[in-house]
Structure formats: structure tokens, C-alpha cells
Amino acid sequence: MLTSIKTNHLTSSGQKLGMMYFRVAMVLFGAQLLMGLIAAIQFLYPGFLFELFDFSVARMVHINALVVWMLYAMIGSVYYMLSEETEHAGVAMGLGKLAFWVLTLAVTVVVLVYIFIQIGPGKESTIWLINEGREYLEAPRWADIGIVVVVLTFYWNVFATYMAGKKTGIMTVMVANLMALAGLYLAGMFFTDNISMDQYWWWWVIHLWVEATWEVFVGTLAAYALIKIIGARREVVEMWLWIEVLMLFGSGILGLGHHYFWIGTPEYWWEIGALFSALEPVPLIAMFVHVLYDWGKEQGGSGARETVKNNPAMAWLVTNAFGNFLGAGIWGFFHTLPQVNIYTHGTQFTAAHGHLAFFGAYATILVGMMYVGLQGAYGVKEMKSTFNSKMAIFLITFGVVGMTVALTIAGYEQVLVERAELGGGWNAFFTAQDLPWYIQAQLWRTIMGVVTLVGFVYLVIDLLTIGKKAQQAEA
Amino acid sequence: MFFESFTDVVPSFFGMLNQGPLTLTLFLHTFIVLPMFWIYASEKKRLNK
Amino acid sequence: MAQENLSVWTSIPFWRRSAAWVTGFATILLIWLTFDTMGQISMGTDADLQQRVTKRVPAATVINYHIEYKMSEKRGHEVPVIGKKEPFFGKEWSPKEAAALLHLGKLTSQAKNCMNCHTLLGNGAYFAPDLTKAWLDPAWQKGGALQPMTGKSTVEEAMSEFLMHPSQYPTHARMMPDLKITADEAKGLVAFLKHMSSIDTNGFPRNFSKTVDQFKTGGTNAH
Numbered sequence: 001m002l003t004s005i006k007t008n009h010l011t012s013s014g015q016k017l018g019m020m021y022f023r024v025a026m027v028l029f030g031a032q033l034l035m036g037l038i039a040a041i042q043f044l045y046p047g048f049l050f051e052l053f054d055f056s057v058a059r060m061v062h063i064n065a066l067v068v069w070m071l072y073a074m075i076g077s078v079y080y081m082l083s084e085e086t087e088h089a090g091v092a093m094g095l096g097k098l099a100f101w102v103l104t105l106a107v108t109v110v111v112l113v114y115i116f117i118q119i120g121p122g123k124e125s126t127i128w129l130i131n132e133g134r135e136y137l138e139a140p141r142w143a144d145i146g147i148v149v150v151v152l153t154f155y156w157n158v159f160a161t162y163m164a165g166k167k168t169g170i171m172t173v174m175v176a177n178l179m180a181l182a183g184l185y186l187a188g189m190f191f192t193d194n195i196s197m198d199q200y201w202w203w204w205v206i207h208l209w210v211e212a213t214w215e216v217f218v219g220t221l222a223a224y225a226l227i228k229i230i231g232a233r234r235e236v237v238e239m240w241l242w243i244e245v246l247m248l249f250g251s252g253i254l255g256l257g258h259h260y261f262w263i264g265t266p267e268y269w270w271e272i273g274a275l276f277s278a279l280e281p282v283p284l285i286a287m288f289v290h291v292l293y294d295w296g297k298e299q300g301g302s303g304a305r306e307t308v309k310n311n312p313a314m315a316w317l318v319t320n321a322f323g324n325f326l327g328a329g330i331w332g333f334f335h336t337l338p339q340v341n342i343y344t345h346g347t348q349f350t351a352a353h354g355h356l357a358f359f360g361a362y363a364t365i366l367v368g369m370m371y372v373g374l375q376g377a378y379g380v381k382e383m384k385s386t387f388n389s390k391m392a393i394f395l396i397t398f399g400v401v402g403m404t405v406a407l408t409i410a411g412y413e414q415v416l417v418e419r420a421e422l423g424g425g426w427n428a429f430f431t432a433q434d435l436p437w438y439i440q441a442q443l444w445r446t447i448m449g450v451v452t453l454v455g456f457v458y459l460v461i462d463l464l465t466i467g468k469k470a471q472q473a474e475a
Numbered sequence: 476m477f478f479e480s481f482t483d484v485v486p487s488f489f490g491m492l493n494q495g496p497l498t499l500t501l502f503l504h505t506f507i508v509l510p511m512f513w514i515y516a517s518e519k520k521r522l523n524k
Numbered sequence: 525m526a527q528e529n530l531s532v533w534t535s536i537p538f539w540r541r542s543a544a545w546v547t548g549f550a551t552i553l554l555i556w557l558t559f560d561t562m563g564q565i566s567m568g569t570d571a572d573l574q575q576r577v578t579k580r581v582p583a584a585t586v587i588n589y590h591i592e593y594k595m596s597e598k599r600g601h602e603v604p605v606i607g608k609k610e611p612f613f614g615k616e617w618s619p620k621e622a623a624a625l626l627h628l629g630k631l632t633s634q635a636k637n638c639m640n641c642h643t644l645l646g647n648g649a650y651f652a653p654d655l656t657k658a659w660l661d662p663a664w665q666k667g668g669a670l671q672p673m674t675g676k677s678t679v680e681e682a683m684s685e686f687l688m689h690p691s692q693y694p695t696h697a698r699m700m701p702d703l704k705i706t707a708d709e710a711k712g713l714v715a716f717l718k719h720m721s722s723i724d725t726n727g728f729p730r731n732f733s734k735t736v737d738q739f740k741t742g743g744t745n746a747h
Contacts (some may be wrong), residue, residue, distance in 0.1 A: 046698035056640035122632030133634030242539035253550040262728030275500035346646035424729035429653040
């Protein structure tokens with residue numbers, strides 16, 4: 001991946017820019033894992049880095065690095081597919097490159113401030129300069145504004161190129177969806193004394209990103225990748241894409257209601273949230289069937305194996321089909337009904353769902369797109385999995401599933417003891433945290449976190465070397 | 476009683492619909508799905524031409 | 525012409541139009557619902573409190589009243605009940621003062637990043653107790669474990685003392701770090717917590733109002 005800066009077979013400036021976004025994404029992915037490990041250790045040894053680098057800081061950087069690396073990889077993927085889909089070199093790519101450097105500089109400053117300054121006094125200046133203190137949207141207001149400017153530049157690149165070039169169904173969905181994705185960020189950029197109002201709009205950003213626009217984004221990437229990797233027929237893929245849009249937005253937009261059960265909002269959200277979000281797994285089943293069916297069909301013919309042009313990317317794409325359905329679909333459905341959620345809301349159950357869903361639905365396909373990018377950057381016709389690729393995907397998937405299972409067990413224990421038995425509150429919370437089953441689960445979570453980190457090291461090594469190896473093999 | 480008396484704090488249009496087993500959500504789902512029959516029929520007509 | 529070419533189920537325009545309809549209509553419904561909800565969750569006024577008008581989110585002056593969390597037969601879950609007036613930090617706060625205090629408290633809760641250890645209304649991180657009804661927690665009341673630890677005799681004074689010097693009052697191996705919270709900020713935070721406990725959360729957390737006695741006997745009704 002690094003050498004691809006110099007020996008680059010990519011001719012489109014959009015694709016080169018996409019590779020730059022991928023590189024930063026991987027650095028942030030690494031930061032996410034390290035911070036997660038610190039936070040996991042603090043569950044077991046509360047004295048670890050106490051009053052130096054507290055849980056709140058580690059956890060904030062953990063989830064922010066997650067969101068930002070995914071946004072980087074998403075932007076990178078769009079830049080990568082843009083010129084191929086539109087058959088146009090790209091409009092104002094120089095501006096896009098400038099935006100990349102501005103964004104990267106801003107992200108660096110924000111992270112350094114998170115790590116070294118951490119918190120500020122209870123004044124407006126703190127939320128403007130240090131951190132906004134709203135989970136996932138901690139970025140200080142100055143950075144919010146910067147992000148909006150950069151995203152507008154990115155959107156102009158995509159929109160203008162789309163208008164000037166060929167308009168495929170995939171790009172039509174992409175352009176419309178990106179507008180919603182970018183516009184929603186604005187709902188998180190204000191301050192109010194009313195915590196219910198605060199969380200109402202906060203969920204507009206978080207939910208309508210993660211459970212609506214990001215999912216549609218994944219559908220679009222999968223469509224592009226299936227055509228690219230196994231040569232799936234465009235008409236079939238695009239028909240599925242529209243079905244996915246229909247079902248994802250049909251369930252996901254009003255599924256927002258499942259976050260409005262307990263934040264002060266009216267009781268009618270119980271029914272809306274429950275029944276619409278209960279349908280959210282349906283499109284994920286559809287996506288799962290679609291990917292595996294197409295794969296099976298292409299593999300089934302004669303000369304089967306040659307049809308997969310990028311093995312590691314395909315492996316991650318299939319993991320995405322499983323992971324999205326299990327993590328977002330099943331683990332989400334577990335606690336989406338208010339009758340269950342009144343006990344599970346705000347427990348490790350949510351953390352279990354969060355880990356498998358973010359990994360299964362997003363991390364997998366974005367890593368797949370990086371392999372697609374590498375194939376292009378090294379001009380390789382066929383990309384075969386190496387030992388490192390296999391170790392990477394196995395260890396990371398095993399680690400994340402392990403963490404999810406451990407957190408689910410911790411969550412069960414917490415739900416039953418802290419919530420059902422003791423009814424919540426200070427004493428109930430710590431009583432549940434001290435039970436051996438909970439502590440064992442946290443220990444296993446930490447071990448599985450280390451497994452994930454080892455897998456990540458394999459992934460980085462693979463991304464740095466696989467291109468050259470494939471090139472030499474073909475030469 | 477099949478239909479419950481109003482329980483929420485403030486009466487509102489959606490609150491009124493929310494007064495029985497799944498009444499509100501069934502209403503909204505129906506409202507969303509019904510027009511798709513019309514979309515289906517018009518597509519069928521267009522394809523047959 | 526082959527029959528399958530005529531199937532609507534494999535027609536891209538059919539799915540495109542359906543997707544557009546469903547997305548558009550769901551969006552309109554969400555916007556409509558948002559307007560309805562906004563009306564219901566905007567903060568009440570001091571007059572509402574005086575006239576006993578129930579609001580989902582009461583005015584900041586709710587800090588001048590006694591708050592309880594009680595089972596409602598009608599609703600089928602616990603709801604906050606606003607009772608008689610009681611002094612907060614030894615005085616009654618005017619609407620203006622109360623609003624300023626709540627503003628300081630909410631701002632401090634963000635500036636100190638509370639949400640990345642605690643949950644507020646159940647949202648946040650899962651490293652420390654949920655704060656939704658923290659004001660009503662039996663542990664902070666007279667006879668609870670936390671109040672005497674700080675040497676104070678009211679809930680608000682005990683909470684603000686704890687917030688200013690959390691690591692001096694360890695309640696567990698997992699301690700709250702010293703976040704350099706000033707006396708004013710601590711008062712603001714306690715006002716923020718008291719206000720949050722008065723929000724109608726549709727019964728979350730369920731079964732919260734256990735008595736101190738129940739806690740003392742290990743959380744059961746056994747005698």
C-alpha cells in the first residue's frame with residue numbers, strides 16, 4: 001500500500017486520492033484498537049492510567065477513531081469507484097486533494113487535543129475548542145464546521161463528476177444517499193439545555209447514519225464490488241440495490257423510533273420504533289442472500305475459480321454479508337422491542353451489538369474495498385489471498401465475534417442482576433459489576449481484543465505487501 | 476376493552492392512533508404498503524404495452 | 525416475447541419507484557412525528573409547575589420542588605411525581621437563576637465528558653452508573669451509603685461535594701477521576717441531575733424506586 005504511492009498503475013486522480021484516504025483510515029483503525037484495549041483493561045484493573053488517561057478519554061478516542069476511519073474509508077471508496085462508474089476523469093479533483101489534507105490536519109489536531117487536554121471548564125469555549133461531550137459527536141464545534149466544508153468539497157467532486165459523466169443506477173443511489181448522509185450531520189451541531197431535545201437530534205445523526213444511510217452506502221459498495229470482483233450482471237445487481245434501498249429506508253427511517261423509548265419522548269414511539277426496527281433485519285437478509293447467490297452462481301459454472309478476480313476482497317465481502325446480518329440484524333433485534341429494551345437499554349448488551357454491527361456491517365466491506373483499491377494500484381489482473389490475508393481475516397473476525405459473545409454474556413448478567421433484580425441505581429450497578437460472571441466476561445473480552453489486534457497487524461502487513469507479491473507472481 | 480383509554484401525557488394525533496394493540500404501527504405500515512399496489516399495477520400496464 | 529421479461533418483480537423501474545415512494549413517505553412521516561414530539565418535549569414553564577400542569581420535560585425551576593418516582597396505575601410504569609416545594613442548596617431559585625444554573629450544569633456535563641463513562645437517559649458508556657434518576661437514588665438519600673460519606677446532610681450538598689473531590693470518596697475500586705469541577709459547576713451539575721430525574725422517561729429505569737431498607741437487606745424483601 002505504501003509503495004503504491006510511487007509505483008502507481010492508477011491513472012485517475014480520483015483513484016489516487018481514494019488510496020490516500022485508505023492509508024489514513026488504516027492508521028485510525030489501529031488507533032481505535034489500541035484505545036479499545038486500554039478501555040478494556042480499565043474494566044479489569046480500574047487503577048490502570050487512573051487520572052492520567054481515564055476510561056472516558058480512551059473510550060472517546062476509541063469511538064471517534066472508529067467513526068472517522070470508517071468515514072475516511074467510505075470517502076476513499078467513493079473516490080475510487082467514481083471514475084470507473086461515471087467513465088469521467090473527475091471534476092475539481094485538485095480541490096478534493098486539498099480537502100484531504102485539510103481534513104487530515106484537522107483530525108490530527110482534534111485527536112491530540114482529546115489526548116492531551118481531554119476536558120475543559122463548563123464554558124461555551126470548551127465545546128467550541130476541546131470537546132463537545134456528546135458520545136460519537138465529541139468533535140469540537142470548530143472541527144464540525146471544518147468537516148462540513150470538507151464534505152461539501154467531496155460532495156461537489158462526486159456530484160459534478162456524476163452530472164458530467166455516465167449515470168449508472170449505482171451512482172444515482174450513491175449521489176442521493178451521500179447528500180442525505182452529509183446533510184444529517186448538521187442535526188448534531190447545536191447546544192441545548194434540554195437533554196431530551198439534545199438526544200432527540202443526536203439520534204437523527206447517529207441512527208440515520210448507521211442504520212439508514214450507511215447501510216444503503218454498503219449496499220452500493222457491494223453492488224459495485226460484485227460487478228468488479230466476480231463480474232456479476234449489472235441489471236441484476238442494480239435491481240437488488242433498489243430493493244435494498246426500499247427496504248433499508250422503509251424500515252430504517254422510522255426505525256429511529258427505537259431510540260425514542262426512554263428519553264422523554266411520547267409513548268407512541270414504542271410501537272413505531274418496535275415494529276419498524278423489527279423489520280430492519282429483513283433487508284440485511286436480502287443483502288446476504290444476494291451476495292451469496294451471486295457468488296454461488298458465478299462459481300457454479302465451468303472454470304469456476306477463475307471468476308473471482310480478487311480473493312481477499314471477496315472474502316471480506318462475504319464476511320460482510322454474514323456480519324451485517326448477524327451483528328446489525330440479529331444482535332440489534334435482540335433488544336429492539338421496548339418490552340426487552342427497558343431492561344437492556346444502557347447495558348453491555350448495547351456494547352455487544354455495537355461491536356459486531358460496526359465490524360460486520362462496515363469494517364468488513366471497507367477493508368474489502370481497500371483490497372480492490374490495491375489491485376488497481378498495482379495493476380494486478382488477479383489478486384490471490386496470501387497467508388497474511390487469511391490470518392488477518394480469521395483473527396480479526398474471530399476476535400470480534402469473541403468480544404461480542406463475551407459482552408453479550410456480561411450484558412445478560414447486567415440486565416438480570418442490575419436491572420431486573422435490583423432495579424438499577426448506584427448500588428445495583430456495582431453489585432452487578434462485581435459478580436464473577438461479569439468479570440470473567442470482561443476478561444474474555446480483553447483477550448479477544450488482543451486477538452483482534454494481532455489480526456490487525458497481519459492485515460497491515462498484508463496490505464503493504466500483497467500488491468508487490470501479486471505483481472511478481474504475474475510477471 | 477379492546478381499545479384502551481388514552482395513557483400518554485399529552486393527547487396528539489399519533490397518540491390517539493396509539494390506543495390499542497399495534498393500531499398505530501399497523502396504520503402506518505398499511506399506509507406505506509397500499510400505494511405499492513398501484514405502483515405494481517401501473518408498471519404491469521407499462522410492461523404489457 | 526418471453527413471459528419472464530414481463531414480470532414486474534424483476535423490473536428495475538418498479539423497484540426504483542417503490543423505493544422512492546417508501547423513502548419519501550417515511551421521511552415525511554418522520555418530519556411530521558418530529559414536529560409532534562418537539563411540542564411535547566420542549567421545556568415547560570415555571571407557571572406550568574405552579575399550576576401543576578404535567579410536562580414531559582419540566583422547567584428548570586423544578587429544582588425547587590420535591591421529586592419522586594412512583595408507579596402509575598394508569599401508565600403501567602413509574603413516573604416522576606413533582607411534590608411540595610423544598611429548598612435547593614438552601615434557597616428557592618428564581619426562574620432566571622434556575623435556568624442559568626441548569627445551563628451551567630448541562631454545559632459542564634458536556635465539557636467534562638460525563639457521557640463517556642456514565643449513561644444519561646440510558647445513552648453513553650457503560651463504565652459507571654446510569655445518571656437518569658441519580659438524584660432519586662436511595663444511596664444518596666438520608667440513610668443511604670453515599671450521603672454520610674461526604675459528611676453533608678442534604679442530597680445536593682453531598683452530590684456536589686462528591687463531584688468536586690470524587691477520588692477522596694471511593695465507593696468502589698473503580699473510582700471517578702478528579703475532573704477539576706469547581707463549586708459552581710458542581711451545583712450546576714446537581715441541578716442538571718435533579719432536572720433530568722423529573723423528565724418523564726416512560727418508566728425507564730424500571731423498578732428503580734427500591735427503598736434504602738431493601739438495599740440494606742441485600743435488595744430483597746426478606747425479613
